[in-house]
Amino acid sequence: MSRLIRNALVMLLLMTVITGIAYPLAVTGLAQVLAPSQAHGSLIVKDGRPVGSALIGQSFTAPGYFWGRPSATTPTPNNGASSTPSNLGPTNPALTKAASDRIAALREADPANKAPVPVDLVTASGSGLDPEISPAAAEYQLPRVARARHLDPAKLRELIAANTEGRQLGVFGEPRVNVLKLNLAVDQAAR
Template sequence: MKTLLRPAVSLFVLLTAVTGVVYPLAVTGIAKAAFPEAASGSLIVKDGKAVGSSLIGQNFTDPKYFWGRPSATGPMPYNASASGGSNQGPLNPALVDAVKGRIDALKAADPDNKLPIPADLVNASASGLDPHISPAAADYQIERVARIRKLPREAVRTLVDQHTEGRQWGVFGEPRVNVLQLNIALDSLR
């Protein structure tokens, strides 16, 4: 029995040290050297204080801000510890009711807006944490934000254009607007 137990324990201790200590430290060190911003959580800092991450959405509900995609995380929106979608299919009455409620909220916040409502303003993302909206979703909200903040529409439009990111490497994904970064820039407008 001793001849079997000793190699097993030795191998257990060795693999624990390698996979539990050496490997994580090496990967973290490489990540911090090669991608320091991403390895630190892609934090957005304003006035010396972290206000969020460019990778995780935030729940903006005040009409003077651009709103992000709805979040299906619980118990509150954009809960990073509970990432996940609602898993409701297109025939689920709860999903239909949720989308109708979101459409009603958008129309109530901006009753004069006759633009078609972009899908990403009424459908939650798969993770529930998406920090981006489409340029069409930002365009839909420009009039409301400009009116409430008493800003020229063109100034808000320019800000949206400045914060519209293209496709990754010019190929992957779709153009997008990071809502937190846009709202921070919006707050800095006078």
Template sequence: MGTLLRNALVLLLLLTAVTGVAYPAVVGGLGHLLFANKAGGSLVERDGKVVGSSLIGQTFTAPGYFWGRPSATTPDPYNGGASSGSNQGPSNPALTEAVKQRIAALRAADPANTAPVPVDIVTASGSGLDPEISPAAAEYQVGRVAAARHMDAGKVRELVAANTKGRQLGALGEPRVNVLELNLALDAAAR
């Protein structure tokens, strides 16, 4: 019995060292070596200061900025430590009410806009961290952003187009616009 326990303990320590220390160190080291920006969180800097990550959404509420998808994370929006959706299905009255309130807020921010509201700017993503919106969601907001910034709507559309990423590998996913990068491009254009 003593030999069996000793062998089990040795195996436990060996596997802990390999799978709990060595493997994560090698994989993490290779990640930092080969993909330094992504492994470091894809941080975005402006004027030497970190302003966010291109992988995690942020809350923008000023009329002169594009707004991203709502976040269902708690206790704060876009909380990377609490990635989750709302778990509210389409028949849930709470989701219906939340969407109605979000649509009302969008309409109040831009009363002249009578276009249909794209679904992705009134519903949270599965992770609650989505940094991107659809080109339709960006187009919906062009008028409000242009008016708030006293910019030509055509110039704002050009910035949206310049910041629109196509499908990955030409076939995967949908075209998308990173909200942080677009808003930083807007700030740079205003300088």
């Protein structure tokens, strides 16, 4: 019996070292070598300081910035610790009200803009943290940002195009614009 207990304890210790120490260290080291940016959270750095991640949205509400998708995380928007979809179905009155409120906020921020509001500006993504919007959503906001920043709309279109990523592998997903990267480019252009 004592031999069985000793064997069980040795196996527990061995597996703890392998799965709890050696494996995580090996995976972390491999990630540092093969994909260092992703291993460090895909951080976006400005003036030597991290200002955000390319993978997690940020809330922008000033008229001189492009706004991202609404966040489904509560109580703090874009909180990675509470990533979750809203789980509201298309017939749920709460979803309709949230979308209506967001449309009203967009219309209030730019009353002259009578274009249809792109759906990604009024609905949260599956994770509630999406850092990207469609090129159409960026184009919709362009007049407001141009007026607030006193920038030529053609210059903003260039910035949108420069910050638009195509489909993954040429076929998966849709073209998208990272809102934080675009807003940093707008900051740079407005100097």
